[in-house]
Each structure stands twice: as structure tokens, then as C-alpha cells.
Amino acid sequence: MTVSDSSLMLKEAISQSDIHILALKDRRAVLDFCAKKMHEKIKKEISLRLFLEKIYQADQTNIVLPSGLYMPHIKIQEADRITAILAILPKGVKDDSGQDFFACVFFISPLKPAFFQKHLNFLSVLSSSFSASFIKKLCAFNKPSEIYSAFDSIGK
Amino acid sequence: MKSDIKKIFILSTAMLSFISFWRAAAIVLCDFGSSAYYAGGIAAKAFGPAFPYFILAVMLFAGLMLMVYIESSSIFTRGGVYVVVRETMGKTMAKFSVSALIFDYLLTGPISSVSAGLYVAALFNIVLPAVNPSFHINERLLAVIFSLFVIFYFWRENIKGVKESSDNNVRIIFFVAFTALILFIWSGYTLFQRGFELPPFRLEFSKEALGWTEKIDWLKPVGVFGIIMAFGHSILALSGLETLAQVYREIEDPKIKNLKKTVIVVFLFSLFFTGLLTFMSSLIIPYEKIISSYSDNLLSGLAMEMAGPYSARVALKVLVVISAVLILIGAVNTSFVGSNGILNRVAEDGILNDWFRALHAKYGTTYRIITIVALLQALIVILSGGDIFLLGEAYAFGVLWSLSFDVASIIVLRFKKPEINREWIFPFNISWDKYKIPVGLFLVFTVLISVSLTNLLTKKIATISGILFTLILYFLFTYSEKKSEKKTKLIDEEKGFEEKLNLKGEEDISKIALGFSKQNKILLPVRNPNNLFHLKSVLEKVDDSITDIVILYVKVQKGLESSGETSAIGEDDKEIFKQIILMAEKYGKTVTPVILYSNDPFYTIVSFALALKADEIVMGVSGSVGAEVQLEKIAVFWGMLKPADYQKQIKVKVVWESRTLTYELS
Structure with a gap:
């Protein structure tokens, strides 16, 4: 996968309106915020309660990477493509694991075997693109539009 | 056709994350610092008004013991009493030392939780009578x-395998430090208001504290003996130092430098918190009142005896009780994790029957060990009847003997292996030939062994x-060890061959990777000897003349769970490698x-896959997380670790009897 492929994949999944700059206290607060934002897109297909239940269960196996990236995600039948919410947290969030995080990419992807390769590719792209230095750069921006433009510089 | 096993490589470390010295200090202090809440009261009851001098002396001595741990950690990255004693004095002494350590851990839980309970009870007896005057617990x-x-x-949390959080340790220590600061400042104000007199350096041993020496008349005039006895009654303030050895392996680079910083933080904190606060208590609370009202909850007593309005003192007492409960119940968890870790370690060495290491069907934890620890601790609590003095008496036995073994081993190692690279050595040595005669260590050992032997006479129940x-x-x-040896011999005889595992240690993952030079490379992670279907599927199909088949066994060890060493193969490892070798022989593949x-x-x-430039990773399905999560984690770390210029794609497979999932990562 080339650098430009990574940038493209991110822009396909994350629209500018899905980028938020936040100051939240803990992992659960971040997860709830992102989940509720995502639910607005799929509320006709699934109730919020059920959506949150699935998310909390899936979150048990998620970790925060040393780069400061947190990637909660679930696969659901109601999704037809990978859609993500990006939360940038310039002040950082303390996680119980001891690893603070400064960026959260919350995404849903289709629960279809044929889609799983794309799902894995997306995870790989996220962890390679959101390096510590890139996250630091994003934290310095004040507007979602600036963050969105920064995707073009991934890997450069 | 016999399979050709050339070498087993062992890498010393391949860890995801390391911790700062602050975090390491917080983890140690959550165990070591908790004794501030009970050591002073127990000592006061044992030998009279001179107790604060001895608690302070023990804290200063703790500084020397911390330095001993620096030297032992510089030799054994995954150290601790068991490893150190086994390497220097052999398995027999190691068994004794680990027994003492387990005794220490078994008593840590009861003494900490009972102490916390006494603090809570004392608070209830202050607060609740305000609602109902006849109320008394x-x-x-x-x-x-x-x-x-x-x-x-x-017990429940450890059965479920709930992970320790060093973040919680940091929060607890910050809260305790905040409480301590208020206590110090307020104590300073109280002493300024009322003036003070230093407590008399007078030893008045209680009948229980004399133990069998009550009947030995000729010992009574011997002043030094009295001092040693008093020191022995204060030594339980040293408990929790072993945690430093366990946490060392997770300290970030430069390791020894950060370990020294950890030691300084731990020493200063405990000197002020345990040593000086106990001293403040003796200056502010009349000795008779300590004995009659506060021997079970000294720092609560300090809060109540300060100068100031009653309501403010009660509020301070609440703060003290909250800090006591937080740090003391944390020490209970440490006792579970520590004893589980050390018993797993000795089981791996074949000196504890595998029955104990049976894994919980759902959580995968060594539930039998955890349950036995919980039952023994509960029994100790019930037998003690909540008597903190009784528990303190017994506690010192395990603390002293495990420390004595540790120091003795470091001394022996100076003579047995003087050539070992020690990044740091305990000071006060005399150079002679190739040896550094450890005069300083001898002095420390002399103190420990004198106190240990004296305690045998003074602490009946502990002895x-x-x-x-x-x-x-x-x-x-x-x-257990004899049974394990028999079992291994039987298997060898049945199979008709002798397995010799040729071990080679390495510290650099890339050096291991250099050993594989065939056209193709397949990496097979293994974990469970009963789950090798993926290995079978590879051995059936792959041509080993052009493919390196690399079996990866990751030994997962975190913090207090670990007290193992880097280069030996335990019984568990032998079983899985036995299965691997048998399977490889069956298919005639290398x-x-x-x-x-x-x-x-x-x-x-x-x-490792990146270092190898592997073509495939082939995994068996994990019973705990499932195939999809395994693949997701591989994808995440692949993205994170792959260098920008790494062009090679890799296939990742999960194989089980009914299915194979195959994906590619680039």
C-alpha cells in the first residue's frame, strides 16, 4: 500500500465533518462521544442502546498504542462501508493501561467476510499513519479542516 | 526420519512498553509504603515508647536493602529472591527461600486488609455515635x-485475570502523599502550639514480645540483645521490597539509572511517610494513649490528636482512613499477584506439581493457586481474630528470612562469579585479586541474620x-520435583530417545533472524501444546529444504507476575517443545x-516477522480472543511496526480443524 493509498483510504472513511477537537476526561467519555456521533448516521438501522452495548463489548480487546492512538471499532451488519469519526484530544486522555492517548479513530465496518480484508487494511493504515509525530502535528491544529488537509501529508 | 533441531533461541526481551521510574516507584510504594499504617502501632505495643526510633532506623536500613536490590537487579533482569538464590545456592536453598517469600505474601493480604478494616472501624466508632450515642462497633x-x-x-478479580494498572498505583500514591503532606504540616503546627518532648529511648517489652526469652534470664542484661529484639519487632516495616525486583524488568532504558531513581524516590517517600510520620505520632500522641486507643490505627490517632477544632480533625481522620484503605487493599492485590507469580515460576521449574497450574476454562488463569492463596489468607484472618499484633508478629518471619536469603546469595555470587558484569555494586568493598570482598553486604547480612535468629526466640507464633x-x-x-523427574524419565524411556535442547541466548531480535536464510520463511506462533493443528497443516505441505519453519513461543510476563529468568526452559516449555519435536519428527521436517x-x-x-522478513504468519485459533481479534491485532502492529521502506507483503493465516482464514498485509 502506497502513501497516497493510505491518504485516500483515510479520506474515504473520515469526512471533514467527522473530525472533532475535544477535551474529555477519560476513555469512556471519548468512546461515548464518538459512538453517539456515529449513531446519528445509522440510527434508522440500530438503536443507540444496542449499538453502545456492542461497542462496549468490543472495546474490551482494544488497546491504546504507544503512539497515543486509540482505535475502538466494531463490525455491524448495518454498515455498508468503513465510516470513521476522528477525535483529536490535544490535552490527552489518561487511560487505565498507563498509556495516554491524543487521537481516537472510532470506526464501523461491514460485518461481511468479503469485507474483512479491507477492515484489516484500514487498521493497518491507521496504526501506520497515526504515528506519534503525526498525532502531535494534528494536536497543534485548531480547525477540523486543517486536520483533514493534513491527511495529504501522511508519510511525507 | 529424525527431525534436526539445531538450536532454540531465547531472546531476553521483546516488550511493547516499559514504565518510567515514577511509575515503578508508585508500584513498589503501594506495597512497601502501606506498612506505615500499622508498623508503628505494632512496634509501640511490642516494646514501649522507643518505637519511633526503631521505625526510623528500619527505614534507614531499608535504604541499604534497596541498594542490595540494585546490585541483584544489575545481574538478573528478571530477578527476585527465588531466581537469585537458585542461581547461587542451588535449588534446595531456593525452595526454603521461596517458602519464606510465600509466607510473606500470604500474610501481606491479611495484615493489610485487617489493618484497613481497623481504620474503618475506628472511624465508624467516632462518626456514628454522633447519630446514635449508644452505637459501638x-x-x-x-x-x-x-x-x-x-x-x-x-480472589474474584484475579480469577478473572483483571490486569494490574500502574496508573491506579500512581493515583493512590499521589493521594497518600497529599494526605501525608497535610499530616506533616498540621503536625508541625501542633508541635509549634504545644511544644514537645522527644520520646524516651526506653525499651519496655510486653510479655508477648519477649516470647521465649522471658524464660532466659541471662539474656536480660544484654543491652544489644534488647536493641536487636526491638529492631526485630519493627522490621515488618520492610515488607514489600521484593516488589522492586519484580518491577525492574519493566523499567525503561537506561535501566540501572532509572532503577536508582526509583530507589531514591521509594527511600525518601518511605523515610518521610513511614519513618517521620511515626515519629510525629509519638511526639503528639501520649504513649499511653497510643497503647490504649491507637495501636491499631496510629495515623488515624495522629489526625485526632492534632491541635484544632474537632470537626476538622474528624475530616482529617476521614482523609487518613481513605488513604489507608486505598493503599492497604492495593497491597492485598499485590499479595495475590506476587504469590501467584512465584508459585507459577516454581511450577515451571518442576518443583510444584502441574495440578496447581491448571488453567480456568473461561479465564485462562491459574485458578487453583489463586484459590488456595485466598483460602489460606481467609483462614489466617479468621484465626487472627483481627489481632494486628499477632499478624505483625508472624509477618516479620517471612520478610526477614526472604531478605536474608537474598543478601546471602548476592554475597555468595561475589565469590562464585566475580567476573559477571555488574552495572552497580553495593558499596564498601575491599579489592583482592579478582574479587571485591563485600564488607558492606556482610554487615547488612549480619544485621539481618541477627534479627532473624533473635526473632525465632521472641516471636513464638511466627517461629x-x-x-x-x-x-x-x-x-x-x-x-513434586521428584514426581516431575520421574515423569520426564518415563516419557524419555518410552520414546526411546533423549531430547537435548541446545539453548542459545540472544539479546537482539535481528541477530536471531540472521540464523534463517532459506528462500521462504514461515512463522508459527504457538501457545498451547493441545493446539498445534496449524503446525500440522504447515508440516504436511511445506518443503523444508527451501522454507525455514520458525516456531515462536512467546512467554508473556508482566510486572509482579514475573520472577523468572531468561535462559532456562521450564516444565511448561518442555511440554510444548516435546509436542513440537514429536510432530516435526513424524513429518520429517526441520x-x-x-x-x-x-x-x-x-x-x-x-x-519478529518483520525481523525475519517472513512470508507467512500461521497461527492457531485463540480460545480467549478468537480468530478475528487475532488478525486485527496483527494488522494493527503490522502498521505500527513496519518500516516505511518495507515492501514485502505477508500472508497471515489462522488455521483450525474446520477452517482456515487467510489475509494479506502490505
Whole structure:
């Protein structure tokens, strides 16, 4: 996968309106915020309660990477493509694991075997693109539009 | 056709994350610092108004013991009493030392939880009479009930395999430090208001504290003996130092430099918190009142005896009780994790029967060990009846003897292996030939052994229970070891061949990777000897003349769970390698096993796959997380670890009997 492929994949999944700059206290607060934002897109297909239940269960196996990236995600039948919410947290969030995080990419992807390769590719792209230095750069921006433009510089 | 196993590579570390010295200090202090809440009261009751001098002396001595741990850690990255004693004095002494350490851990839970319960009970007896004047709780009864709940809670959490959080340790220590600061400032104000007199340096031993020496008349005039006895009654303030050895392996680079910083933080904190606060208590609270009202909750007593309005003092007492509960119940969890870790370690060495290491069907934890620890702790709590003095007496046995073994081993090692690279050595040595005669260590050992031997005479219950427990455990270990040896011999005889595993240690993952030079490379992570279907599927199909088949066994060890060493193969490892070798022989294929030590298996798998430039990773399905999560974790770490210029794609497979999932990562 080339650098430009990574940038493209991110822009396909994350629209500018899905980028938020936040100051939240803990992992659960971040997860709830992102989940509720995502639910607005799929509320006709699934109730919020059920959506949150699935998310909390899936979150048990998620970790925060040393780069400061947190990637909660679930696969659901109601999704037809990978859609993500990006939360940038310039002040950082303390996680119980001891690893603070400064960026959260919350995404849903289709629960279809044929889609799983794309799902894995997306995870790989996220962890390679959101390096510590890139996250630091994003934290310095004040507007979602600036963050969105920064995707073009991934890997450069 | 016989398979050709050339070497097993062992890598010393392949960890995902390391911790700062602050975090390491917080982890140690959550165990070591908790004794501030009970050591002073126990000492006061044992030998009279001179107790604060001795608690301070023990804290200063703790500084020397911390320095001993720096030297032992500089030699053994995954150290601790068991490893150090086994390497220097052999398995027999190691069994005795680990028995003492387990006795220490078994008593840590009860003394900490009972102490917390006594603090809570004392608070209830202050606060609740304001609502109903006739209200009074039996403090020991409440302490026992509270303690049993805490033990049950941590039994449950450890069965479920709940991870320790160093972040919680940091929060607890910050809160305790905040409480300590208020106590110091307020104590300073109180002393300024009232003036003070230094407590008399007078030893008045209670009947229980004299133990058998009550009947030995000729000992009574010997002043030094009295001092040693008093020191012995204060030594339980040293408990928790072993945690430093366990946490060392997770300290970030530069390791020894950060370890020294950890030691300084731990020493200063405990000197001020345990040593000076106990001293402040003796200056502010009349000795008679300590004995009559506050021997079970000294720091609460300090809060109540300060100068100032009653309501403010009660508020301070609430703060003290909250800090006591937080740090003391944390120490209970440490006792579970520590004893589980050390018993797993000795089981791996073949000196504890595998029955104990059976894994929980759902959680994968060594539930039998955890349950036995919980039952023993509960029994100790019930038998003690909430008597903190009784528990303190017994506690010192395990603390002293495990420390004595540790220091003795470091001394022996100076003579046995003077050539070992020691990044740091305990000071006060005399150079002679190739040796550094450890005069300083000898002095420390002299103090420890004098106190240990004296305690045998002064602490009846500790001596009887400690020796009995040590002997029972020693014989259990010896019996288990003999049974394991027999079993291994039987298997060898049945198979008609002798397995010799040629071990090679490495510290650099890339050096291991250089050993594989065939056209193709397949990496097979293994974990469970009953789950090798993926290995079978590879051996059936792959041509080993053009493919390196690399079997990766990741030993996951985190913090207090670990007290193992880097280069030996335990019984568990032997079983899985036995199965691998048998399977490879059946198909006549060459495989090379690699053991890597890590705190995250998926991180390690990907790191090694990249170093190898592997073409495939083939995994068996994980019973705990499932195939999809395994693949997701590999994908995440692949993205994170892959260098920007790494062009090679890799296939990742999960194979089980009914299915194979195959994906590609680039």
C-alpha cells in the first residue's frame, strides 16, 4: 500500500465533518462521544442502546498504542462501508493501561467476510499513519479542516 | 526420519512498553509504603515508647536493602529472591527461600486488609455515635469481616485475570502523599502550639514480645540483645521490597539509572511517610494513649490528636482512613499477584506439581493457586481474630528470612562469579585479586541474620507457624520435583530417545533472524501444546529444504507476575517443545523454535516477522480472543511496526480443524 493509498483510504472513511477537537476526561467519555456521533448516521438501522452495548463489548480487546492512538471499532451488519469519526484530544486522555492517548479513530465496518480484508487494511493504515509525530502535528491544529488537509501529508 | 533441531533461541526481551521510574516507584510504594499504617502501632505495643526510633532506623536500613536490590537487579533482569538464590545456592536453598517469600505474601493480604478494616472501624466508632450515642462497633470483628470481603473481591478479580494498572498505583500514591503532606504540616503546627518532648529511648517489652526469652534470664542484661529484639519487632516495616525486583524488568532504558531513581524516590517517600510520620505520632500522641486507643490505627490517632477544632480533625481522620484503605487493599492485590507469580515460576521449574497450574476454562488463569492463596489468607484472618499484633508478629518471619536469603546469595555470587558484569555494586568493598570482598553486604547480612535468629526466640507464633509452613512447603516442593523427574524419565524411556535442547541466548531480535536464510520463511506462533493443528497443516505441505519453519513461543510476563529468568526452559516449555519435536519428527521436517519474553504476544509476533522478513504468519485459533481479534491485532502492529521502506507483503493465516482464514498485509 502506497502513501497516497493510505491518504485516500483515510479520506474515504473520515469526512471533514467527522473530525472533532475535544477535551474529555477519560476513555469512556471519548468512546461515548464518538459512538453517539456515529449513531446519528445509522440510527434508522440500530438503536443507540444496542449499538453502545456492542461497542462496549468490543472495546474490551482494544488497546491504546504507544503512539497515543486509540482505535475502538466494531463490525455491524448495518454498515455498508468503513465510516470513521476522528477525535483529536490535544490535552490527552489518561487511560487505565498507563498509556495516554491524543487521537481516537472510532470506526464501523461491514460485518461481511468479503469485507474483512479491507477492515484489516484500514487498521493497518491507521496504526501506520497515526504515528506519534503525526498525532502531535494534528494536536497543534485548531480547525477540523486543517486536520483533514493534513491527511495529504501522511508519510511525507 | 529424525527431525534436526539445531538450536532454540531465547531472546531476553521483546516488550511493547516499559514504565518510567515514577511509575515503578508508585508500584513498589503501594506495597512497601502501606506498612506505615500499622508498623508503628505494632512496634509501640511490642516494646514501649522507643518505637519511633526503631521505625526510623528500619527505614534507614531499608535504604541499604534497596541498594542490595540494585546490585541483584544489575545481574538478573528478571530477578527476585527465588531466581537469585537458585542461581547461587542451588535449588534446595531456593525452595526454603521461596517458602519464606510465600509466607510473606500470604500474610501481606491479611495484615493489610485487617489493618484497613481497623481504620474503618475506628472511624465508624467516632462518626456514628454522633447519630446514635449508644452505637459501638466491635472493631476486630468488623476488621475480620471487611478483610474477608476484600480477600474475596481480589480472589474474584484475579480469577478473572483483571490486569494490574500502574496508573491506579500512581493515583493512590499521589493521594497518600497529599494526605501525608497535610499530616506533616498540621503536625508541625501542633508541635509549634504545644511544644514537645522527644520520646524516651526506653525499651519496655510486653510479655508477648519477649516470647521465649522471658524464660532466659541471662539474656536480660544484654543491652544489644534488647536493641536487636526491638529492631526485630519493627522490621515488618520492610515488607514489600521484593516488589522492586519484580518491577525492574519493566523499567525503561537506561535501566540501572532509572532503577536508582526509583530507589531514591521509594527511600525518601518511605523515610518521610513511614519513618517521620511515626515519629510525629509519638511526639503528639501520649504513649499511653497510643497503647490504649491507637495501636491499631496510629495515623488515624495522629489526625485526632492534632491541635484544632474537632470537626476538622474528624475530616482529617476521614482523609487518613481513605488513604489507608486505598493503599492497604492495593497491597492485598499485590499479595495475590506476587504469590501467584512465584508459585507459577516454581511450577515451571518442576518443583510444584502441574495440578496447581491448571488453567480456568473461561479465564485462562491459574485458578487453583489463586484459590488456595485466598483460602489460606481467609483462614489466617479468621484465626487472627483481627489481632494486628499477632499478624505483625508472624509477618516479620517471612520478610526477614526472604531478605536474608537474598543478601546471602548476592554475597555468595561475589565469590562464585566475580567476573559477571555488574552495572552497580553495593558499596564498601575491599579489592583482592579478582574479587571485591563485600564488607558492606556482610554487615547488612549480619544485621539481618541477627534479627532473624533473635526473632525465632521472641516471636513464638511466627517461629512455630513460619517453620511449620516452610517445612510443609519444602516437602511439597521436593515431592513434586521428584514426581516431575520421574515423569520426564518415563516419557524419555518410552520414546526411546533423549531430547537435548541446545539453548542459545540472544539479546537482539535481528541477530536471531540472521540464523534463517532459506528462500521462504514461515512463522508459527504457538501457545498451547493441545493446539498445534496449524503446525500440522504447515508440516504436511511445506518443503523444508527451501522454507525455514520458525516456531515462536512467546512467554508473556508482566510486572509482579514475573520472577523468572531468561535462559532456562521450564516444565511448561518442555511440554510444548516435546509436542513440537514429536510432530516435526513424524513429518520429517526441520523446525526451529524460538522463545521470546514479552508483555504483548502480538507485538512480538509482528516484530519478529518483520525481523525475519517472513512470508507467512500461521497461527492457531485463540480460545480467549478468537480468530478475528487475532488478525486485527496483527494488522494493527503490522502498521505500527513496519518500516516505511518495507515492501514485502505477508500472508497471515489462522488455521483450525474446520477452517482456515487467510489475509494479506502490505
